[in-house]
Amino acid sequence: MTKWTDFLKEEGISQEIIKDIELFNETHRSKDVYKSRIPDPKYLYYGKDTWEKALCSILAGENILLAGPKATGKNVLAQNLAAVFERPIWDVSFHINVDASWLIGTDTYDGEKVVFRQGPILKCALNGGFGVLDEINMARNEALAVLHSVLDFRRVLDVPGYERTSLDDATRFIATMNYGYAGTRDLNEALCSRFAVIDMPVISDDDLKRLIMREFPDIRKDICDQFTYLYKEIEKKAESAQITERALDLRGLLDAISLMRKGIKSGPAISMCIVNKTFDSYERKLVQDVVDARIPADLDRKVIFA
Structure with missing residues (x-):
């Protein structure tokens, strides 16, 4: 496994930021049942400026949007961030069939009774995970509307017919967005305002x-x-x-x-x-x-x- 403290020092990240990360990790321990979801990335992201922007945004409680063209390492950075902060990760790849019930959850029959099956956004919210919202600009409006109260200052999720759920303090969402892919579109202003946007540079x-x-x-x-x-x-x-x-x-x-x-x-x-x-x-x-x-x-x- 990567020694992230050493790697971040190699990237030129300040000792103050590294100490804040260590404090975050000490304060927010992942549940043992979800530790298998903490990634051990195959590839490392390189780029001091982008690392600093992403780390400080996470520490400040922000959700981040990684926007840029192909091959700029958006998903690599998202995986790296989850590993650095030792958070379980839930991946959501948006496409035309992803709707509100898929994201939050829905009632289902388990063979004996009707039970609620939690969706990835709800699981992430409850368990302090990092939710990676891949290709968010391919999502349907219905699916995006679910995220508004999750991503803004309210940090809550209303599940119809169930209790109102508050997000765990460690929960963060990392969205990725490619420019110009077929089926993509611009994000609306309301959703975009809920992210700190990082323009991903091409690798040097x-x-x-x-x-x-x-x-x-x-x-x-x-x-x-x-x-x-x-x-x-x-x-x-x-x-x-x-x-x-x-x-x-x-x-x-x-x-x-x-x-x-x-x-x-x-x-x-x-x-x-x-x-x-x-x-x-x-x-x-x-x-x-x-x-x-x-x-x-x-x-x-x-x-x-x-």
């Missing part, structure tokens, strides 16, 4: 290198540099609208390196995890040209890893 060259080196400690530095430059060149082409964002896939880059470690050569690995995610033939050719200019197709793990 240095932080990307750190991420790759941490995930693959035995990778050769010069090869790591080439993978970083490859990703950044794809990013530039996406920003200038020469290609879509399909090929801008940080997870895909890390997956490709994992395949190389298992024995697949660089060309096929990058094709599987990056190039082939673009289905337009002309665009795929542009991406392939960027790859060919940076990474020889026949590199094997003996060359890539020390």
Whole structure:
């Protein structure tokens, strides 16, 4: 497991903030039954400024909205925050079928009697969890209306036919929002005002290198540099609208390196995890040209890893 205090110090987070986190964790102990929900993230988020904004917002009792384009680490940061604050996490991925009863809960028959089945928002509220509201700008208005009293100063949840529920002091909600995805829309002013909004920056060259080196400690530095430059060149082409964002896939880059470690050569690995995610033939050719200019197709793990 990651030693979060050491990691935050490496990121340059002040000792005062770290002490406040430790006090929060001492004051708000998670129930043993939900400790399995406390994440142990596979990836770490890098970026001092964003870390400081998110940590201080959580400590101040705010809910946060992580907004930005693809591949900026929104879900990675949400998982990291839950781990740092040692909170159980409830994930809600919004889509057209998510409604109020799915979020709060509903009456159901257990074979003997009618019982109330708690939804993820109610469970999170009662147990001091961190609720990750993924792709919140894809949610239906009915579903979003349920969240208003949960997210503002009232911090309560009215369950029709049941008691009014107050949120546990440790409960926080972290929403994520991508720009420009099909089916998304702008959040209304009332909902947006209930969040501290963090505009997620693209990962820097240095932080990307750190991420790759941490995930693959035995990778050769010069090869790591080439993978970083490859990703950044794809990013530039996406920003200038020469290609879509399909090929801008940080997870895909890390997956490709994992395949190389298992024995697949660089060309096929990058094709599987990056190039082939673009289905337009002309665009795929542009991406392939960027790859060919940076990474020889026949590199094997003996060359890539020390």
